[in-house]
Amino acid sequence: MVAPHSPYSCSRDLLAESLDMAKELNIPIHIHVAETKEESGIILKRYGKRPLAFLEELGYLDYPSVFAHGVELNEREIERLVSSQVAIAHNPISNLKLASGIAPIIQLQKAGVAVGIATDSVASNNNLDMFEEGRTAALLQKMKSGDASQFPIETALKALTIEGAKVLGMDEQIGSLEVGKQADFLVIQPQGKIHLQPQENMLSHLVYAVKSSDVDDVYIAGEQVVKQGQVLTVEL
Helix, strand or coil: CCCCCCCCCCHHHHHHHHHHHHHHCCCCCCEEECCCCCHHHHHHHHHCCHHHHHHHCCCHCCCCEEEEEECCCCCCHHHHCCCCCCCECCCCHHHCCCCCCCCCCCHHHHHHCCCCECCCCCCCCCCCCHHHHHEEEHHHHHHHCCCCCCCCCCHHHHHHHHHHHCCCCCCCCCCCCCCCCCCEEEECCCCCCCCHHCCCCCHHHHHHCHHHHHHEEECCEEEEECCCCEEEECCC
């Protein structure tokens, strides 16, 4: 991916050149968008438009793009994204740590915009635990909506898997265990892990209890790369 940081930290020329480069290389573009109220204010003052409208003017909405955050997207902007080629990378823990706000994920999903779970980076997120991100995303959307039935475990698991693959434009290769796709999966043994007991609803445990340190084995394209918690592809 070509990844200019954001509309507020990059010049118009750099943003335009980044999009041109992505088109030339035939790869998606990634950029932080509508992360905070401050960002929206900066772009509005600088260009007379909100971040999404500014990027639309440059052509970003008509090219495969991953917009990180989207915290400050309003209802009209969400509607505009429906007919765009933009997907959203949701970074709940980073948004909490930086007091950015809570992204309107339920509204985005209901509108049909692809939303995947992400971590942002170590600059604003310490352990980069994807299980923790999925759990936090679910809890935040329940609190934001005031409805405990919103963002159920099935939605959280999809956001961590197949929806994330859709965001990357790779859902025909990865994101679910299906004939013709890569066999990417992990193994978690619940025995001896008190926080994964009782075992009546393991899907619930996957969202609300599992930690990355609970992972025993990892397979990528059918090849085992982690065995009993030890990485096999790197000598440590």
